[in-house]
Amino acid sequence: RPYILSVSSFYWQKNLPRLVEAFARLKQRSSLPCVLLMVGSDGPKVTRSGLIDLAAQRGVKDSVICPGVVPHPFIPAFYLNASVTVMASLSETFGLPVLEAMSCGCPVVTSQMGTMAEIGQDCAVLVDPYSVESIAGGIARVLEDAEFRVALSARGYIRAQAFTLESQGRAYIQVLEEAAHVG
Numbered sequence: 001r002p003y004i005l006s007v008s009s010f011y012w013q014k015n016l017p018r019l020v021e022a023f024a025r026l027k028q029r030s031s032l033p034c035v036l037l038m039v040g041s042d043g044p045k046v047t048r049s050g051l052i053d054l055a056a057q058r059g060v061k062d063s064v065i066c067p068g069v070v071p072h073p074f075i076p077a078f079y080l081n082a083s084v085t086v087m088a089s090l091s092e093t094f095g096l097p098v099l100e101a102m103s104c105g106c107p108v109v110t111s112q113m114g115t116m117a118e119i120g121q122d123c124a125v126l127v128d129p130y131s132v133e134s135i136a137g138g139i140a141r142v143l144e145d146a147e148f149r150v151a152l153s154a155r156g157y158i159r160a161q162a163f164t165l166e167s168q169g170r171a172y173i174q175v176l177e178e179a180a181h182v183g
Contacts (some may be wrong), residue, residue, distance in 0.1 A: 001033055001034060001035055002032070002033065002034040002035075002083040002143075003034055003035045003036070003037045003065075003081075003082055003083060004023065004034055004035070004036045004037065004082065004083060004084050004085075004086055004139060004143075005037050005039070005078055005079065005082035005084070005085045005086070005101070005106070006019060006036070006037070006038040006039065006040075006085070006086050006087065007039045007040060007075060007078065007079075007085070007087075007097045007100070007101075008039075008040045008087065008089070008097060009040045009041050009043055010038075010040050010041065010042050010043040010046040010047060010048065010051070011043040011044075011045075011046065012043065012045050012046055012090075013089055013090045013091045013092075014040075014043075014046070014087075014089050014090075015088050015089050015090050015111075015129050016038060016046055016051055017046065017050075017051065017054055018088065018129065018130075018132050018135060019036070019038070019086055019088060019135060020036070020051055020054045020055050020058065020060075020064060021054075021058065021132040021135075022088075022132045022133075022135035022136035022139060023036045023055075023060060023063070023064065023136070023139070024055070024058035024059065024060045025132060025133070025136040026136045026139055026140055026143075027059075027060050027063060028059075029136075029140075030140065030143075030144070032143055032144075034063070034083060034143065035063045035064065035065055036055075036060075036063060036064045036065070037065045037067075037078070037082070038051060038064070038065070038066045039066075039067060039068075039069070039070045039075070039078060040068075040069065041068065041069045048066035048068060051064065051066055052064060052066060075100065076100070076104055079100060079101045079104035079106045080104050080105070080106065082101070082106050083107075083142070083143055083149075084106065084107050084108070084109055084139060084142040084143060084149070085097065085098075085101035085106050085107070085108050085109070086108075086109045086110070086135070086138075086139060087101075087108070087109075087110045087111070087116060088109065088110060088111050088127055088129040088135045088138075089110075089111050089116060089129060090111070090113070090129050090130075091113070091114060092111075092114060092115050092116055093115070094115050094119075095110065095114075095115050095116040095119055098110050098116055098119050098120060098124065099119060099160050099163050101156070102123060102124070102156035102157060102159055102160035103157065103160035103161075103163075105153045105154075105156070105157045106153065106156070107124075107125075107142045107149050107152040107153045107156060108120060108123070108124040108125070108152070108156055109124065109125045109127055109135070109138040109139055109142060110124045110125070110126060110127070111126070111127065111128075111129040112126035112127060112128060112129070113129065119159070119163075120156075120159075121159065122155065123152065123155040123156040123158070123159040124152070124156060125138040125141055125142060125152070126138075
């Protein structure tokens with residue numbers, strides 16, 4: 001079955017309850033046969049059991065899977081096979097799952113705020129993380145428009161190349177060289 005992927009620890013700022021709510025709205029409006037797969041460890045306030053309980057309250061328990069922590073070497077396979085990765089966090093220090101998904105060619109729906117918007121730019125669907133409707137709409141756009149999904153994947157893959165170790169090293173050297181010429 002096609003699936004929507006979320007990879008993160010289950011901390012409050014990851015906004016996972018709103019993702020479950022958005023998924024429930026999407027399932028109510030659409031006959032898409034997808035599931036929501038949320039991979040990660042429990043946080044102090046947000047837990048797998050709590051997210052499953054919320055999914056049950058919204059009538060989508062059978063379509064929400066929370067397997068817990070997946071060893072990192074297996075994560076690329078999850079991105080490669082996902083229909084879309086969603087990271088609608090309220091705040092992030094960087095947003096590595098956005099880049100990981102893009103580097104695997106997986107289309108991304110992410111927050112229009114902070115580092116996620118900076119990374120995603122026009123290579124991801126940017127949504128209001130406080131709006132369940134916005135999150136649901138962003139996911140629906142990717143799932144329902146195959147041409148858009150393919151274009152987004154391609155743009156995301158190219159964008160992710162700007163964040164490789166090699167490209168970051170070159171940028172760091174350039175900054176040092178420019179600083180040396182200023183002094």
